[in-house]
Amino acid sequence: MDKTTCIVVGAGPAGSACALSLARKGIDTVLLERGRTPGEKKVSSFVLLMTELRRLIPDWEKDLPVERNIIRTDQAIFNGTDIKMITSYNYDKLKNPVYFSAFRRKFDEWFAKKAKEAGAELITGMTVTDLIMDNGRVVGVKIDDEELYADIVVGADGYHTKVGEKAGLVTEWDPARARLAVKEVLDLPPEVINERFQLSDGQGCDMGIIPYHFGELSIRSSTLYTNKDSISLAVFAHLGELKEKNIKLHDELEKFKEHPFIHKFIKGATLREYQAHIIPHGGRVNPENLYGDGVLLCGEAGGTTDTASGMGVPTCMTAGLMAAETIALAVKKKDFSADTLKNYLKFLDSTSILDMIYESKKTSDYWVDKGKLERPDCMAAIADSYNQYWNADYMSKDYHPLFLNLYLRVGKFFAPKLIRMIVTPILKGYSFYEKTVEKIKRKIRRRFYEWKKQYDN
Ligand SMILES: Cc1cc2nc3c(=O)[nH]c(=O)nc-3n(C[C@H](O)[C@H](O)[C@H](O)COP(=O)(O)OP(=O)(O)OC[C@H]3O[C@@H](n4cnc5c(N)ncnc54)[C@H](O)[C@@H]3O)c2cc1C
Structure with a gap:
């Protein structure tokens, strides 16, 4: 009987991130992909936000297959006869790229190769057709008549997740x-x-x-x-x-x-x-359904796409990394039951992914309830997301403003004098910088909404 510690199904951004991280932790991992090469089945081009990848592969500049470094961003409000546009050139991005255009076929292959180089076993041309169950617990996968066993199976197999469906975690398919x-x-x-x-x-x-x-x-x-x-x-x-x-x-x-x-x-x-x-479009998988006995879902299989911006690749990678953290914990405890795997939610909660899932669900509920968005709300949501998502960093949960405000309002009075003398001016400077940036952003947003109002009339 062929057995490994972890089988990751799907060598997309979520699966490869998970397999790479597991391999780096020395955990035996098989990465299964149905395409003849990773990326073969994907919608060809995309924009690649760099925050997560930069952290994961610090020497990415050596060989990351990209097309162009996006230094110009446009937002066009468009109807049949009138177009309003905000164009922004940011030459800083030449030195410090924030995102690139790229092709999934090349990117997925490159990324899966990084997982392989780290020690994961990549097997392509293999479509998982079913799960092997033992007393309600997932113990492996079937590839037609072949069977492969594992302590844990990760479903990173995208929107039409076979793993999620067969494990009973993903049941809803609502257009x-x-x-x-x-x-x-x-x-x-x-x-x-x-x-x-x-x-x-x-x-x-x-x-x-x-x-x-x-x-x-x-x-x-x-x-x-x-x-x-x-x-x-x-x-x-x-x-x-x-x-x-x-x-x-x-x-x-x-x-x-x-x-x-x-x-x-x-x-x-x-x-x-x-x-x-x-x-x-958000709200497809409840966070409580992201794990079961011997199984985890990550990436689009688990609905971890940012609804507002449509950015799936970085959020899916982050979810893959958090799945790997959960598995490392399960390996340490030698326990792959749902009880241990529910720690996945804690790991996700240490990033902004869980917040994002709940936000996506709220947006999605709203759209489902209303049937459609009224134009101004729709415009506001989109304008906000556009303003924010260039800076999105899904790996970090931003507690700084809370900590900083608490300290500046209350904490500084209780801190010892020496600490107060050093820390207070630094935090005040930082807070001033943050507020100025927010002010500028608000100004841009206000201008944008004024245009919109004019346009609506
Ligand atoms: C038109 C379009 C444009 C987009 N543009 C962007 C963009 O510009 N930037 C961005 O960040 N995001 C974009 N997204 C979203 C992004 O593509 C997804 O969020 C992301 O691909 C999800 O990654 P994943 O690893 O979870 O799943 P996927 O990328 O779907 O990968 C799943 C992998 O699993 C494999 N697989 C599936 N079933 C099986 C099986 N049974 N057995 C074995 N292997 C299997 C598939 O072949 C695939 O390689 C776009 C999406 C679409 C549709």
């Missing part, structure tokens, strides 16, 4: 809680891209487009960003609304492409790839 995305990658010569987006070689642009008064859909968003020699254009809409109104999203994409604002960026381009995919 109202999912978004559909269609995406095209359109080939254009690099110099044409540079000219149209006013960029130099290697620099990229990411444009968030928020359309309304355009077509029949009440909630939708779109993104357009630059790769080395191609442009990615994606449109997102609620599956429930598409179904209800019988709208085909690829028709919407075609309409969108014909609009002069979009057309001017993509004219003359040739289609390289077209793909459609579902994105979970």
